[in-house]
Amino acid sequence: MTEADDPAGAVPPATKLTLTKQKWAEQHKFLTGRAARPETERLPPGQHLVKDWPVLDLGIQPNLPPFRWSLDVDGLVARPVHWTWDAFGTLPQTRAVTDIHCVTTWSRYDNTWDGVATRDLLALVEPTDAARFVVLHSFDGYTTNLPLADFAAPDALLAHSWEGAPLTREHGGPVRLVVPHLYFWKSAKWLKRIEFVAEDALGFWEVRGYHERGDPWKEERYSDD
Numbered sequence: 001m002t003e004a005d006d007p008a009g010a011v012p013p014a015t016k017l018t019l020t021k022q023k024w025a026e027q028h029k030f031l032t033g034r035a036a037r038p039e040t041e042r043l044p045p046g047q048h049l050v051k052d053w054p055v056l057d058l059g060i061q062p063n064l065p066p067f068r069w070s071l072d073v074d075g076l077v078a079r080p081v082h083w084t085w086d087a088f089g090t091l092p093q094t095r096a097v098t099d100i101h102c103v104t105t106w107s108r109y110d111n112t113w114d115g116v117a118t119r120d121l122l123a124l125v126e127p128t129d130a131a132r133f134v135v136l137h138s139f140d141g142y143t144t145n146l147p148l149a150d151f152a153a154p155d156a157l158l159a160h161s162w163e164g165a166p167l168t169r170e171h172g173g174p175v176r177l178v179v180p181h182l183y184f185w186k187s188a189k190w191l192k193r194i195e196f197v198a199e200d201a202l203g204f205w206e207v208r209g210y211h212e213r214g215d216p217w218k219e220e221r222y223s224d225d
């Protein structure tokens with residue numbers, strides 16, 4: 001074989017297998033969305049397991065039939081959007097099975113969520129280089145803030161279903177955020193607006209003594225000052 005037959009760095013011909021594997025990567029096939037933590041570290045320090053699903057909020061549970069719900073994504077993005085329920089339903093769908101860790105010390109394993117992956121949302125709106133933080137605004141007046149990198153976690157999603165059924169009103173339906181690797185107060189219920197900003201802006205609990213980031217494995221429950 002001469003060098004001309006097989007030049008260094010030439011792209012090998014596409015086979016059925018390489019094409020299939022490429023498609024899997026595009027579809028994120030086989031990804032469960034579950035974080036690969038050793039089982040011994042699955043329960044963060046100071047947490048205990050529950051089987052039920054407690055309800056925690058400010059006491060206002062907005063009544064949002066889907067036709068009254070919409071979501072704005074704006075701030076430092078190339079393509080701001082306003083999605084009605086119908087428009088939201090046309091976005092690519094993702095399923096993730098993740099654990100909940102609430103700062104009030106309960107954790108709940110293996111919650112099956114369906115919704116729109118934050119990664120797919122980011123690809124659509126294209127945050128600018130200046131965007132470094134995300135502020136979530138909810139229909140009950142609640143806000144919470146996240147670093148963009150945490151919002152973009154591979155298993156984070158805008159969930160409309162839990163265990164195969166529509167998210168109930170008390171748990172933030174029709175659409176809530178789920179960011180499994182942070183304490184659950186970061187997972188805004190009754191999502192109304194996602195705002196991309198350059199500087200961190202504290203949300204409801206963050207101005208009331210809770211941690212800016214809230215990593216359960218580091219027990220980032222409260223702010224130091």
Ligand SMILES: Nc1nc2c(c(=O)[nH]1)N[C@H]1C(S)=C(S)[C@@H](COP(=O)(O)O)O[C@H]1N2
Pocket residue numbers: 053054055056057058059102103138139140142170171172184185186187188189190
């Ligand atoms: N809009 C909104 N989202 C919210 C809250 C809230 O009061 N309003 N509470 C947060 C807190 S402190 C927790 S622990 C979880 C509770 O979600 P759950 O009621 O579905 O368990 O929602 C978070 N998201």
Ligand SMILES: [Mo]
Pocket residue numbers: 056102103104184185
């Ligand atoms: Mo909470």
